[in-house]
Amino acid sequence: QVQLQESGPGLVKPSETLSLSCTVSGGSINNYYWSWIRQPPGKGLEWIAYVHYTGGTNYNPSLKSRVTISVDTAKNQFSLKVSAVTAADTAMYYCARFNITGIKGGRFFDYWGQGTLVTVSS
Amino acid sequence: DIQMTQSPSSLSASVGDRVTITCRASQTISNYLNWYQQKPGKAPKLLIYAASTLQAGVPSRFNGSGSGTEFTLTITSLTPEDFAIYFCQQSYSTPKLTFGGGTNVEI
Numbered sequence: 729q730v731q732l733q734e735s736g737p738g739l740v741k742p743s744e745t746l747s748l749s750c751t752v753s754g755g756s757i758n759n760y761y762w763s764w765i766r767q768p769p770g771k772g773l774e775w776i777a778y779v780h781y782t783g784g785t786n787y788n789p790s791l792k793s794r795v796t797i798s799v800d801t802a803k804n805q806f807s808l809k810v811s812a813v814t815a816a817d818t819a820m821y822y823c824a825r826f827n828i829t830g831i832k833g834g835r836f837f838d839y840w841g842q843g844t845l846v847t848v849s850s
Numbered sequence: 851d852i853q854m855t856q857s858p859s860s861l862s863a864s865v866g867d868r869v870t871i872t873c874r875a876s877q878t879i880s881n882y883l884n885w886y887q888q889k890p891g892k893a894p895k896l897l898i899y900a901a902s903t904l905q906a907g908v909p910s911r912f913n914g915s916g917s918g919t920e921f922t923l924t925i926t927s928l929t930p931e932d933f934a935i936y937f938c939q940q941s942y943s944t945p946k947l948t949f950g951g952g953t954n955v956e957i
Contacts, residue, residue, distance in 0.1 A: 835882060
């Protein structure tokens with residue numbers, strides 16, 4: 729059973745860089761896409777970015793200028809950096825596997841981490 | 851961007867009720883539509899993908915249908931563990947994946 733676990737600071741100061749990692753266990757990071765999704769308290773879900781195990785990336789255009797996603801296959805991990813954070817970046821951050829199957833319509837987030845709450849505050 | 855609009859935003863129901871949630875896309879997305887369930891303090895859980903395919907291990911009382919721009923999630927007979935928030939998500943436009951605003955199913 730694939731499991732994902734987020735890690736990183738729970739508190740980040742405004743204007744600084746938020747850095748999170750996601751460790752994949754119970755399966756290989758190879759052959760899949762991996763993603764970050766966030767959810768502000770009491771609000772809906774926002775997709776941030778995804779990365780292929782080969783390093784190819786895709787970003788939400790509304791966040792692209794501040795976000796970097798990367799993968800480390802040797803560690804079975806992938807990471808997220810969000811620069812110049814503000815209070816609007818306060819959210820639960822989830823890592824997830826973005827499974828792109830060969831069937832029509834078959835692109836979905838099938839495994840999720842438990843989430844890590846990041847608060848932006850001085 | 852493809853906007854996903856869910857209705858209703860919340861609903862009250864009882865155990866045993868049939869519940870239907872609608873998700874509309876701002877443009878056609880074929881069958882690239884997924885449904886997730888989220889319980890308080892937990893990560894979302896995939897219920898249905900490709901509009902109507904039940905994810906492994908999900909009870910058969912969950913049913914998804916639709917294509918193009920209009921989709922529905924139906925819970926045929928609500929059980930106590932089904933009280934949660936439900937989100938739809940389109941994966942047609944991979945430059946920007948988007949979620950609906952959520953439907954809170956409460957007692």
